[in-house]
Amino acid sequence: MTDLTELTRDWLDIIASGAFHAWAGKVAKDVVFRLPFAPPGVAAELRGFDHAQDVLRGVWSTKQSFAWRDVVIRRTEDPDLIVTTARSEAIVNPDTPYANSYVIFTRFRDGQVVEHVEYFNPLPVMELFGRRGGAVD
Secondary structure, three states: OOOHHHHHHHHHHHHHHOOHHHHOOOEEEEEEEEOOOOOOOEOOEEEOHHHHHHHHHHHHOOEEEEEEEEEEEEEOOOOOEEEEEEEEEEEEOOOEEEEEEEEEEEEEEOOEEEEEEEEEOHHHHHHHHHHHOOOEO
């Protein structure tokens, strides 16, 4: 049996580093990213490996650094679902601090991420976009 707690930790490290090359074999081709609390201008759902990578590469190109803090990973009664709580600390271009809080649901199938649902506070995102005048879609 695969240890989903370890896979989740690896997945969070991949997200934090923006290591898109590390997705191969760890992320399903039919992966779905959901951002239910996404503010206007931010895509609430990304479907498919290639589409998710294309959009997220654009997002990561704006980051100078990103780190997870206070990470707590929990198993659930569903054997394929992990719930994580965490905070982030980041610097985005140009030298702008960014921080947020998260509840993340990660679903696995055959040891691969098949669904990533990320609840975050939309206010810091809106403030950042207000400063930078951009959006993610």
